Amino acid sequence: LIYCYRKPKTKRAKRFLEKREPKLKENTKNAMLIKGGNANLTVTEVLKDIYAVKKPFAVLYKKKNITRPFEDQTSLEFFSKKSDCSLFMFGSHNKKRPNNLIIGRMFDYHVLDMIELGIEKFVSLKDIKNSKCPEGTKPMLIFAGDVFDVNEEYRRLKSLLIDFFRGPTVPSIRLAGLEYVLHFTAVDGKIYMRSYKVLLKKSGCKIPRIELEEMGPSLDLVMRRTHLASDDHYKKSLKQPKALKPKKKKNISHDVFGTTYGRIHMQKQDLGKLQTRKMKGLRKRPAEKSAEDGGISPKKSKPT
Amino acid sequence: MAALRVEEVLAAAEEQEAEKRRSVTVEKELELEFDLGNLLALDRNPPPAAGLRGAGPRREALLRALARDNVQLLVSRLWELPAERAGGAGGPLVAQLPEPTFRLPREKPPPRPRPPTRWEQFARLKGIRRRKKTSLVWDEQAKEWRRRWGYRRAGGDPARAWLAEVPEGADPEEDQFARLRREKRERVARNELNRLRNLARAHRAGSAVPAAPLHPTGHQSREELGRVARVARVSTASLGRFQPRLPKEPAEPPSRSGGKKRRFEPLLGNLAAERSRQLEMLRDMGSKKPVLDITRAVNKQLRQEEAEAAAAKGKKKQTQRGKRGRRQQRVGRSGKKSGARRQPQQRPPSSSMSGGKRK
Numbered sequence: 001l002i003y004c005y006r007k008p009k010t011k012r013a014k015r016f017l018e019k020r021e022p023k024l025k026e027n028t029k030n031a032m033l034i035k036g037g038n039a040n041l042t043v044t045e046v047l048k049d050i051y052a053v054k055k056p057f058a059v060l061y062k063k064k065n066i067t068r069p070f071e072d073q074t075s076l077e078f079f080s081k082k083s084d085c086s087l088f089m090f091g092s093h094n095k096k097r098p099n100n101l102i103i104g105r106m107f108d109y110h111v112l113d114m115i116e117l118g119i120e121k122f123v124s125l126k127d128i129k130n131s132k133c134p135e136g137t138k139p140m141l142i143f144a145g146d147v148f149d150v151n152e153e154y155r156r157l158k159s160l161l162i163d164f165f166r167g168p169t170v171p172s173i174r175l176a177g178l179e180y181v182l183h184f185t186a187v188d189g190k191i192y193m194r195s196y197k198v199l200l201k202k203s204g205c206k207i208p209r210i211e212l213e214e215m216g217p218s219l220d221l222v223m224r225r226t227h228l229a230s231d232d233h234y235k236k237s238l239k240q241p242k243a244l245k246p247k248k249k250k251n252i253s254h255d256v257f258g259t260t261y262g263r264i265h266m267q268k269q270d271l272g273k274l275q276t277r278k279m280k281g282l283r284k285r286p287a288e289k290s291a292e293d294g295g296i297s298p299k300k301s302k303p304t
Numbered sequence: 305m306a307a308l309r310v311e312e313v314l315a316a317a318e319e320q321e322a323e324k325r326r327s328v329t330v331e332k333e334l335e336l337e338f339d340l341g342n343l344l345a346l347d348r349n350p351p352p353a354a355g356l357r358g359a360g361p362r363r364e365a366l367l368r369a370l371a372r373d374n375v376q377l378l379v380s381r382l383w384e385l386p387a388e389r390a391g392g393a394g395g396p397l398v399a400q401l402p403e404p405t406f407r408l409p410r411e412k413p414p415p416r417p418r419p420p421t422r423w424e425q426f427a428r429l430k431g432i433r434r435r436k437k438t439s440l441v442w443d444e445q446a447k448e449w450r451r452r453w454g455y456r457r458a459g460g461d462p463a464r465a466w467l468a469e470v471p472e473g474a475d476p477e478e479d480q481f482a483r484l485r486r487e488k489r490e491r492v493a494r495n496e497l498n499r500l501r502n503l504a505r506a507h508r509a510g511s512a513v514p515a516a517p518l519h520p521t522g523h524q525s526r527e528e529l530g531r532v533a534r535v536a537r538v539s540t541a542s543l544g545r546f547q548p549r550l551p552k553e554p555a556e557p558p559s560r561s562g563g564k565k566r567r568f569e570p571l572l573g574n575l576a577a578e579r580s581r582q583l584e585m586l587r588d589m590g591s592k593k594p595v596l597d598i599t600r601a602v603n604k605q606l607r608q609e610e611a612e613a614a615a616a617k618g619k620k621k622q623t624q625r626g627k628r629g630r631r632q633q634r635v636g637r638s639g640k641k642s643g644a645r646r647q648p649q650q651r652p653p654s655s656s657m658s659g660g661k662r663k
Contacts, residue, residue: 005503022412029411086411108412142374144347158346163408166342174396175387178343178379183371187351194367198375204324207383210376212368237409246403 020084024243028168029105030085031058034076036092037066042099043091045124049217050089052125053195055135057167059083069102070227073111081109087164097224105163107229107237114227115157120190121220130215133179133197138167140178140198145186153226154186176200181212191221328380330373338381341404345378419509421502 008014019027031054033047051060067075069090076088086109090102097118104114125132141162148158165182178198185192195216200208229237251263337346355366385399420428427433440449441458450458468480538544569578588595 007499022415024415026411105409106411107409112409138343140343140345140375140378142345142347142371142378144349144351144370144374146348146350148346149348159406159408162342162344162406166408169341169404170401172390172398172400173343173382174390174398175383176396178382181371181375183367183374185351185356185367185370187353187356192356192367194371196368196371196375198379200379203327205321205328207325207328207380209327210372210379212372212375214364214368234409236413238407239414240410241414 024241028057029087029163030083031087031089031164032079032083032085033058033060034079034088034090035061035064036068036090036100037064038093039064039091040093040099042119042122043093043101046101046119046122046217046219047089047091049125052135053139053165053216054167059085069104069111069114070116070225076104076111077106077109080106089164100224101221103160103164104227105160107233111227112229112234112237113156113160115153115160116224116226117191117221118224119219120222121218123218125216128215128218130197130213132215136167137177137180138170138173139165139195140181141165142181142183143186144183147186148184153223153228156226156228157191157223158184180216189222191223193217193219193221328376330376332373332377336374336377338378339404339406340381340385341402342406343378343382343401344404344406345374345381347374419506422498422505 004017008017031050033051035044035047039047047060051058061079065075067090069076076090080086080088086106088102088104088106090104092100092102094100097116099119099122100116101119102114102116105112143158143161148154161184178200181196181198183194183196185194194214195218196212197215199211199213201211203209228234251265253261253263255261332347332349334348337348338344339346351370352366356363382399385401387397387399389395390398437452439451441452442448443450443458445460450456452458465484468484470476470478470480474480537547540547
């Protein structure tokens with residue numbers, strides 16, 4: 001903050017700027033949900049549901065914004081800079097691309113990846129009359145389908161979806177609170193996204209038996225256009241600073257059986273001057289010392 | 305007999321265990337990949353395409369069964385993590401999650417180390433360290449603890465100071481209050497100037513410091529203006545071919561590389577010039593005495609003199625600094641980097657000194 005052109009004059013402004021500057025360990029990514037100039041009811045409902053899933057790490061823009069993300073990205077970048085959001089979802093609808101949803105992410109406030117998905121079927125949160133899980137639950141993510149690894153575009157889509165729905169990174173989690181799961185299946189050129197509420201039932205052993213209950217938004221998506229970052233740009237964004245790498249502990253090794261070995265480095269010792277246990281019986285009696293008699297063996301002292 | 309009984313008992317126990325676990329085991333062709341830090345599971349098995357083709361409740365049931373199996377596997381893994389009871393014996397069971405392994409791109413580039421400011425360099429050289437100051441100071445006048453600066457500070461509000469002593473040797477007619485106000489204004493201005501200078505230095509050093517806001521009133525450097533003008537000229541539909549030139553702009557466009565690239569003569573050009581050049585080269589190669597290039601010799605001599613002068617100045621500074629400075633210097637000198645860094649720092653002042661000597 002020393003190198004800001006306009007130094008903040010209040011502590012509050014300073015905290016605001018510090019939150020937004022690049023850090024070693026980054027904040028949770030925020031998402032902005034934007035409606036296009038011709039967004040229809042379906043797309044609006046989808047954005048509202050995703051906002052409910054991603055609260056409080058999302059901003060839902062109420063007004064329609066007449067932009068075309070695939071042609072001109074400056075408007076999106078401006079929004080991202082103003083609201084400090086690095087993920088976005090843009091919904092629009094026209095005759096050529098009905099029920100269009102563009103999901104994307106930014107790096108350094110410039111668009112990194114953008115994938116356009118078409119919504120074929122949508123069942124919203126309020127259409128399924130079930131109990132829902134609380135807001136802000138960290139969801140479990142499951143991707144089924146070999147095409148998520150084989151196809152490059154699907155791989156990027158998988159990475160994007162994980163980034164989008166992941167939520168904050170936590171060191172520990174309450175096991176009873178694992179309630180929400182998002183399941184993505186890719187088959188036949190379509191991607192099925194389903195959200196389930198997890199019920200943990202008693203089983204004979206410690207691990208509970210899982211029963212699922214459909215809840216939440218379910219989408220049938222089909223991949224349309226993509227705008228992916230070039231490989232070296234993507235690699236640059238993946239780069240983590242060295243300070244985050246876990247430090248290796250020296251002088252500790254493990255063997256096959258799980259035993260931990262430690263290594264201690266000692267200085268050179270004079271073995272004659274070692275402080276050992278005093279065994280009085282072994283001490284030379286003054287008479288013996290003067291005589292230096294090797295015949296008399298010293299008395300054995302009892303171990304105490 | 306007893307051995308047989310023992311075996312039977314063990315087999316029965318195993319059967320019971322398997323029974324118990326049947327409800328939570330899932331059979332899969334390929335093992336799933338797990339990233340427990342992200343609560344993520346990746347299933348590589350191809351889903352049953354035939355069943356999922358027809359729309360309707362059958363598809364939903366199939367998807368739900370697939371999801372149930374995958375979630376069961378993920379939950380089994382999560383339950384195997386080391387868990388403890390948070391908040392005493394009655395608290396909820398909490399599992400320690402490992403670090404996430406799936407590589408995701410960052411939001412912003414990692415922060416770059418910024419170059420130290422002029423004061424930071426000086427402090428490092430002298431070995432000055434920050435002393436933590438107490439937040440409150442005892443005010444004798446008010447007989448209480450007041451803050452060091454700000455609202456209701458310890459020395460009283462300086463704007464309402466009703467007495468300004470005339471220092472010795474000052475003009476008795478001078479307005480002391482005006483002098484104090486003027487000096488404060490000058491101090492503030494000097495501070496701001498130094499801060500902007502630090503910013504400019506950091507920008508020139510090439511760290512990620514924004515340069516654009518550094519020129520609010522339009523005083524841009526000559527190179528920057530030239531570059532911008534060049535780019536603007538070429539940004540037309542016909543790439544600048546029909547752009548009228550400004551009055552003092554050079555007629556032919558200066559080369560984009562600034563004349564650094566090697567230029568070669570055309571192959572079938574001036575035959576006489578080529579001939580004379582080749583003969584001259586042969587003559588120089590064949591002669592016994594080495595050929596003297598005057599300009600290069602003079603430049604080399606000047607560089608040597610500059611280096612000597614800089615070394616002498618450095619030594620003089622070192623002896624003047626005293627024990628602390630020398631200790632600090634020695635620590636800094638051991639690294640290769642500090643030596644390389646010192647070179648460009650020392651050259652500019654000495655080049656300005658011997659600027660008059662050059663042709």
